[in-house]
Every structure is written in C-alpha cells, then in structure tokens.
Amino acid sequence: MRQQLRIMCVLLAWIAAAGSACAQQIKAADEVSIDAAMRSAFPKASADWPTRLKGDETMQACSQYKDAPSAELARAIAAREGASIQYPPNGKLRGDWKRGEQVAQSGYGLRFTDYPPTRETGGNCYACHQLTKQEVSYGTVGPSLLEYGKIRKFSEADTKAAYEKIYNSHATFPCSLMPRFGANGVLTIEQIKDLVALLMSPESPVNRP
Amino acid sequence: MKTIRRNVCAAILVFASGLAGAVHAQQSSDAIERELETYRSMMRSDPWSNPGMLDVDRGETLWKTPGGPNNVSLEGCDLGLGPGKVDGAFAALPRYFADADRVMDVEARILWCMEKLQGFERAKLLNRPHPGPGMPVKDLGAIATYVAYRSNGRSFAAAFSHPKEKEMLALGEALFFRRSGPMDFACSTCHGDSGKRIRLQPLPFFSKPDEARKIVGAWPAYRVSTAHVMTMQHRIYDCFWQMRLPEVELGSDVPVALISYLVKQAEGGEISIPGMKR
Numbered sequence: 001m002r003q004q005l006r007i008m009c010v011l012l013a014w015i016a017a018a019g020s021a022c023a024q025q026i027k028a029a030d031e032v033s034i035d036a037a038m039r040s041a042f043p044k045a046s047a048d049w050p051t052r053l054k055g056d057e058t059m060q061a062c063s064q065y066k067d068a069p070s071a072e073l074a075r076a077i078a079a080r081e082g083a084s085i086q087y088p089p090n091g092k093l094r095g096d097w098k099r100g101e102q103v104a105q106s107g108y109g110l111r112f113t114d115y116p117p118t119r120e121t122g123g124n125c126y127a128c129h130q131l132t133k134q135e136v137s138y139g140t141v142g143p144s145l146l147e148y149g150k151i152r153k154f155s156e157a158d159t160k161a162a163y164e165k166i167y168n169s170h171a172t173f174p175c176s177l178m179p180r181f182g183a184n185g186v187l188t189i190e191q192i193k194d195l196v197a198l199l200m201s202p203e204s205p206v207n208r209p
Numbered sequence: 210m211k212t213i214r215r216n217v218c219a220a221i222l223v224f225a226s227g228l229a230g231a232v233h234a235q236q237s238s239d240a241i242e243r244e245l246e247t248y249r250s251m252m253r254s255d256p257w258s259n260p261g262m263l264d265v266d267r268g269e270t271l272w273k274t275p276g277g278p279n280n281v282s283l284e285g286c287d288l289g290l291g292p293g294k295v296d297g298a299f300a301a302l303p304r305y306f307a308d309a310d311r312v313m314d315v316e317a318r319i320l321w322c323m324e325k326l327q328g329f330e331r332a333k334l335l336n337r338p339h340p341g342p343g344m345p346v347k348d349l350g351a352i353a354t355y356v357a358y359r360s361n362g363r364s365f366a367a368a369f370s371h372p373k374e375k376e377m378l379a380l381g382e383a384l385f386f387r388r389s390g391p392m393d394f395a396c397s398t399c400h401g402d403s404g405k406r407i408r409l410q411p412l413p414f415f416s417k418p419d420e421a422r423k424i425v426g427a428w429p430a431y432r433v434s435t436a437h438v439m440t441m442q443h444r445i446y447d448c449f450w451q452m453r454l455p456e457v458e459l460g461s462d463v464p465v466a467l468i469s470y471l472v473k474q475a476e477g478g479e480i481s482i483p484g485m486k487r
Contacts, residue, residue: 026378026379027375027379028379028382029376029379029380029382029383032389033376033380034380034383034384035250037380037384037461037462037463037466038384038389038463040453040458040461040462041457041458041461041462041463041464042455042456042458042463043458044455044456044458045455045456046455049455051390052389052391053390054389055387055388055389055390055393059388059389059393062388062393063383063388063395066386066387067388067401068398086385105231105320110391110392110453111450111451111453112454112455112456113449113450126408127407127408127433128407133210133480137409139405139406139408139409140404140405140407141398141399141402141405141407141409141412151435177398177401179313179391179392179393179394180393184391184392184393185391186244186366186391186392207357
C-alpha cells in the first residue's frame with residue numbers, strides 16, 4: 001500500500017513539473033493581436049493599407065508555416081496562384097531585352113518616398129539574382145540566372161514557364177520568396193515580357209557572357 | 210594521335226585556367242575580407258575612431274542637462290533598474306514598465322521620459338524622428354546611443370518573464386515571419402538564411418542565435434554611407450521602407466516586438482556600441 005502511494009506521489013510530482021514546464025513556453029501570438037499591432041503601428045498609412053498589412057490567403061498560409069507548406073497546402077497554393085496568371089493578349093511572351101535590363105536594374109517604386117511616382121516601378125531583379133555577366137553588384141537571395149535561356153535551349157515551354165514565374169512565382173514554387181510581380185500589380189505585362197526577353201533571347205547579354 | 214594529344218592538352222589548360230581564375234577570385238575575396246577585418250579590429254581597438262562617439266557624448270549631455278518645457282534632466286528617468294541608473298539598463302531591455310503598462314525598448318522608454326518628465330510633446334517627437342542622409346541622429350537617438358553605450362561589454366539578458374514581455378516576444382516572432390505588402394516580404398524573406406546578400410550587402414540570419422549574437426549588439430551603429438548614427442528603431446523603419454510597407458511609428462508595438470525577438474535571438478551576445486556599418 002505504502003509502495004503504491006509512493007509511486008503515485010512520484011507520478012503526480014512528475015506531471016506537475018511537466019505542466020509547469022509547459023507554462024514556461026511562450027504561447028504563439030494570435031491573429032487578433034497581430035492585426036491590432038499592425039494597424040496601430042502605421043498611423044500615416046492611407047486607407048487602403050490595413051488589408052494589405054494582413055496579406056491574402058496564400059500569404060497567411062506561408063506566414064503560418066514559415067514558407068514550408070505541407071504537400072497538400074502547396075498544391076492548393078499552386079492552383080490558386082496559377083489561376084491568377086494573365087497572359088499577353090496577343091500571345092507573344094517576349095518583349096525587348098534592353099528595356100528588360102532597365103526593369104531588372106531599377107529598384108524604384110512603391111516605397112513610401114516614391115509617391116507620387118516620377119517613373120515606372122522597377123523589378124529590382126538584381127537585388128536577389130545574378131543576370132548578366134557584366135553586372136557584378138548582384139544579390140544571392142535567389143539563384144543565378146546567368147545563361148538562363150541558353151541552358152534551356154531557348155525553348156517555348158521554358159519561355160512560358162519564365163513568364164509564369166515572374167507573373168506569379170507561387171504557381172510554380174508555393175511560398176516562394178519571390179514577389180508576385182504580375183498578380184500584385186507591381187509590374188505590367190509589358191515589363192514582364194521585357195524581362196522574359198532578357199532571360200530567353202539569344203541576343204540578350206544574359207545568354208552572351 | 211598528335212591532334213588528340215593537342216586537344217587534350219588544350220582542354221586541360223582551359224580547365225586549369227578556369228579553376229585558377231575561380232581560385233584567384235576566391236583568394237582576392239579572402240584578401241579583401243582580411244583587410245576589412247584588419248580595418249574593423251583597428252577601429253575596435255580605438256573606440257574614439259568611431260564618429261558615433263560624438264553622439265554618445267551628445268547623448269550624455271542631453272541626459273544630464275535640464276531640458277524641455279519642464280526644464281528637468283533625464284536623470285530621474287527609470288530605464289528599468291531604478292531612476293537614473295544607466296549602467297546595464299540597455300542589456301535588460303526590452304522590458305515591461307508598470308507606469309506605462311507597456312513593454313518598451315530603449316527608444317520607446319526615452320520617448321516616454323522625454324514626454325512625462327521633460328514635458329516634450331509626443332507628437333512632435335514622433336514626427337520625422339529619424340535623420341536624413343548627412344544629418345546627425347536626433348536628440349532621442351543620441352540619448353539612446355549613450356544609454357546603449359553604458360551597457361558595453363555586457364551580454365543581452367532581457368528576462369522576458371512578465372506576461373506582457375512574453376506576449377511581446379511572441380508577437381515579435383509572428384511578425385518576423387509575416388508576409389505582406391505588394392512584394393509579399395517578411396523579415397524572414399531576407400533574414401531567413403545564412404550567406405545570402407541583397408546586391409552586395411550581406412544579410413544576417415536572425416533566427417540563428419550564432420548570427421544574431423554577432424550583429425544585434427552593434428546597433429546603434431555609425432553608418433558610413435549616410436554619415437550618421439542609426440538606431441535600431443531607425444533601422445527597422447528603413448527595413449519597412451525597403452519592404453514597400455508604410456512608415457512604422459517609432460516606439461510602437463511592431464518595432465518593439467521585433468526588437469524583442471532580435472534581442473532574444475542574440476541572448477548572450479556582446480553589446481558593443483556604437484557599431485560601424487556601410
């Protein structure tokens with residue numbers, strides 16, 4: 001009897017210790033608190049900002065899973081984001097690579113000092129990617145795009161894939177770090193075509209290092 | 210036979226020169242990095258070589274001199290260790306303050322003291338609180354630099370024991386990974402991996418304590434390219450600018466939460482103010 005009591009006491013003590021250890025762990029913040037904090041932290045933001053501070057369904061999912069969604073969630077994201085892709089009306093996916101290089105170099109636009117805008121928004125591709133051999137000031141958040149078209153033999157399929165990746169990267173890579181340049185209205189279809197030309201034209205310096 | 214041998218030799222030469230080129234590039238990069246490290250250690254060995262020390266000095270004067278409509282000094286300001294106690298206060302921040310019923314970092318707390326003790330108008334302090342290029346850090350930032358300097362040599366040791374401190378830390382972690390805005394950026398988009406850079410600017414991986422410990426203790430830092438001291442609240446304000454989000458208010462819960470997260474990741478890391486940045 002005494003032995004059983006002793007075992008019970010040890011067990012209860014262990015449970016209590018485990019319970020208090022759990023209480024030490026920090027509870028994750030809830031959506032309501034996060035939203036409230038975000039809304040109150042940007043008093044100078046214009047009226048359309050509060051919804052943009054939250055992020056849409058895909059962004060909420062990617063935030064929740066720290067950009068590592070389950071296979072099932074990834075499929076849902078790819079389908080949703082793929083549906084957002086708008087193609088050029090005449091079906092021509094390649095524009096002017098010279099203009100594309102300018103779009104890739106420019107980080108202008110959408111910063112709170114860029115209002116009212118004095119020029120078109122840039123893609124700022126060099127912030128994260130290597131593109132031409134000549135430009136040594138390139139970032140490494142994304143993979144190198146040097147010889148992108150050449151490696152893919154300038155195929156039509158890869159031209160379409162490149163367009164889709166720029167327009168909405170999540171259609172191909174759910175929870176990609178890359179901005180949804182087309183879907184979010186950062187770049188126009190014409191600008192995206194110019195970037196596709198930069199990547200996929202044989203004459204482009206990307207493919208002629 | 211001769212043709213094959215010639216082609217093979219040519220191939221080996223091309224391969225070797227390519228390899229040598231790559232090795233040379235790496236050696237140049239290593240040599241540059243060694244020179245930079247020599248420069249940095251020389252700066253560290255003589256703290257007065259950092260122009261940010263002028264703002265530490267100015268901050269000390271501002272702390273001790275009566276000012277504001279109430280004409281009182283900040284020596285009555287409680288930074289968490291009791292009124293006027295400056296040594297080690299920065300190392301224990303952010304923390305909960307009962308009088309404000311809020312968790313505050315060093316800049317939010319100094320803002321509070323400037324308002325409540327010295328009588329400065331809060332709205333005026335919050336309006337354009339950060340310097341433009343070539344302009345010196347504002348008074349609040351200079352005081353924060355001085356206060357941080359008085360924790361040099363200590364390690365980050367904020368307790369995060371009060372329930373509101375725990376909430377703030379949880380909020381900071383959630384915000385760090387929260388993607389939003391037209392570019393779908395979160396802090397983690399850029400600061401979520403090792404060895405990455407934007408253009409040529411290396412990016413610390415803040416969720417890795419090893420890296421956080423090396424970086425967080427250098428802020429406030431003297432920014433060479435803009436010739437002024439940049440405080441942590443200013444650095445975060447600038448991040449939001451690049452992330453295509455609106456102007457974040459100094460001392461509001463969002464930057465305080467993010468600073469809490471950074472300081473927690475940097476726990477045990479050494480404080481060495483002012484740092485020196487690009």
